[in-house]
Every structure is written in structure tokens, then in C-alpha cells.
Amino acid sequence: MTHNELPLFYVFNFYLFGLVAIVSALAFVTRRSPVAAAMWLVSVMFSLAAMYVMLDAQFIGTMQVLVYAGAIMVVFLFVIMLLNLGHASELADARGLWWKLAGGGASLALLAQIFAVTRAKLPEAFLLPENTIANQVTRDGAIAPLAGPLFHEYLLAFEVTSVLLLAAVVGAVVLGKRKERAHAR
Amino acid sequence: MLAESLFFSAVLFTIGVVGVLTRRNAIIIFMCVELMLNAVNLTFIAFAQVYGVAGQIFVFFVMTVAAAEAAVGLAIIIALFRHRQTVNLSNINLLKG
Numbered sequence: 001m002t003h004n005e006l007p008l009f010y011v012f013n014f015y016l017f018g019l020v021a022i023v024s025a026l027a028f029v030t031r032r033s034p035v036a037a038a039m040w041l042v043s044v045m046f047s048l049a050a051m052y053v054m055l056d057a058q059f060i061g062t063m064q065v066l067v068y069a070g071a072i073m074v075v076f077l078f079v080i081m082l083l084n085l086g087h088a089s090e091l092a093d094a095r096g097l098w099w100k101l102a103g104g105g106a107s108l109a110l111l112a113q114i115f116a117v118t119r120a121k122l123p124e125a126f127l128l129p130e131n132t133i134a135n136q137v138t139r140d141g142a143i144a145p146l147a148g149p150l151f152h153e154y155l156l157a158f159e160v161t162s163v164l165l166l167a168a169v170v171g172a173v174v175l176g177k178r179k180e181r182a183h184a185r
Numbered sequence: 186m187l188a189e190s191l192f193f194s195a196v197l198f199t200i201g202v203v204g205v206l207t208r209r210n211a212i213i214i215f216m217c218v219e220l221m222l223n224a225v226n227l228t229f230i231a232f233a234q235v236y237g238v239a240g241q242i243f244v245f246f247v248m249t250v251a252a253a254e255a256a257v258g259l260a261i262i263i264a265l266f267r268h269r270q271t272v273n274l275s276n277i278n279l280l281k282g
Binding site for chain 2: 006011014015018021022025026028029034037038041044045048051052054055056057059060063064067068071072075076079080082083085093094095099100102103104106107110111114115118122126127128132133136145146149150154157161164165167168169171172173175176178
């Protein structure tokens with residue numbers, strides 16, 4: 001695959017955000033307090049949003065900040081606050097040595113496997129010409145290249161997604177409803 | 186930037202797997218699953234740059250499913266906490282023989 005030369009500024013920033021994401025993710029899995037972990041996860045999501053923007057996905061980057069870092073993580077923090085998970089018994093949650101060894105082994109195997117897969121040769125037949133998406137974004141704006149296919153080829157998936165969201169809302173309400181206590185028989 | 190994106194995505198996904206395997210707090214495990222979803226999204230975006238915009242649309246759907254999953258999963262965690270007064274998975278062993 002031939003790449004035209006990217007500016008050094010671009011490459012430097014891409015690596016910078018990637019490193020920030022990895023360091024934040026490591027901090028995230030090692031924090032004991034759920035609130036601190038959630039904050040590090042927000043940091044991961046912000047750096048990923050920056051990487052999306054650099055990869056010509058400006059709209060998805062915005063959605064990442066608004067939906068993931070904004071809405072989903074707020075729900076997580078809200079549940080942590082609601083359940084008051086700051087006790088010592090809840091904080092001592094790391095598993096034993098054998099689980100850690102198993103986790104390390106599984107992660108090494110997974111990493112090796114993923115690298116083996118990503119080094120595979122990509123099919124050249126479907127490759128777009130260089131900078132197709134970037135040119136589209138420059139010509140039509142950030143949203144139009146995404147909205148066109150979303151409401152034509154993927155319209156059925158879009159509508160099914162709305163049914164999924166409705167089911168999720170109903171499920172969350174049913175699960176979250178406080179049941180009448182069965183003590184008074 | 187495709188190779189670099191795939192590298193970062195693989196590392197983030199593996200960190201998520203390690204988190205799921207080594208922690209016992211249900212909420213943190215759930216957040217690790219979100220991290221894995223995010224890592225896969227990065228792969229989709231990187232491939233969308235060379236193979237067409239369908240990858241970005243897929244990420245859109247993944248985000249929607251993640252939002253629905255977070256709502257239902259956290260409701261399950263709250264229901265569990267009402268029953269057992271804990272989110273520590275070693276204390277939730279009803280199905281253990």
C-alpha cells in the first residue's frame with residue numbers, strides 16, 4: 001500500500017494520542033477506586049476521539065465525545081455513586097496470583113494472535129484511491145458522506161436499532177423497578 | 186496510519202481482556218468491556234479510511250448497541266446489588282457447584 005507522505009506534525013500527534021490512550025488504559029485497569037478508573041477510561045475515550053478525527057471520521061469523533069465520554073460514562077459514574085462503592089471490601093477486588101498469571105498468558109497469546117492477523121496482506125481489489133474519504137469530507141462536509149449510506153443501504157439496520165433501543169429502555173425500567181418486599185406473607 | 190491504528194487497537198483490546206480476567210468488581214469488568222468495544226471501533230475507523238465509509242457506519246451501530254448494553258447491564262448490576270449488597274463477583278456464587 002502506497003502512502004503519500006504525511007506531515008511530521010500529524011504523525012507525531014497520532015502517536016502521542018495513541019500513547020496517551022494506552023497509558024490511560026493501563027492506569028484504568030490498575031486503579032482500585034471505581035471512580036478513578038472511570039476517569040481514566042474517559043481519558044482513553046477522549047484520545048480515541050482525537051484519533052478518529054485524524055483518521056477522517058470527524059462525526060464519529062464527535063459522537064465518541066458526546067455519547068461515550070458524555071452519556072455512557074456519566075451513567076457508570078451515576079451507578080457507582082448510587083451504590084456507594086467506596087468501601088474497603090469492595091476496593092480489594094484484584095484476583096489471586098493464578099488468575100493474574102492466566103490473564104497475562106491469555107493476553108500474550110491474544111496479542112501475538114492479533115499481530116499475526118494484522119500483518120496479513122490486505123485485499124487490494126477493494127482499496128479506495130488515496131484520500132477518498134478526506135476529499136469527500138472536504139467536498140460535502142463531515143456528516144453527508146455518512147448520512148447518505150446510513151439512510152439508503154443501511155436503513156433497515158437503522159430501524160432495527162431503534163427497536164433495540166426501545167427494548168433496552170423497557171428492560172432497564174423493568175430491572176430497575178423496586179420490587180414489593182415479599183416479607184409480609 | 187492503518188498499521189499504527191491496528192497496533193494501538195490490539196494493545197487496548199488486550200488491556201481490556203486483562204482487566205476482565207484480573208478484576209472482581211462487576212462495574213470495573215463492565216468498563217473493561219466498554220474499553221474492548223472502543224478498541225474494535227478504532228479498527229473499524231482505520232479500515233474505513235482505506236476501504237470506504239461503511240466502517241464508520243458500523244461504528245455508529247456499535248455505539249448504539251453499547252449504549253443499550255450499558256443501560257441494561259447497569260440495571261442488572263443495581264438489581265444484583267439489591268439482593269446481595271455487593272458487586273464483588275466472588276460473593277455472587279449462586280450458580281457455583
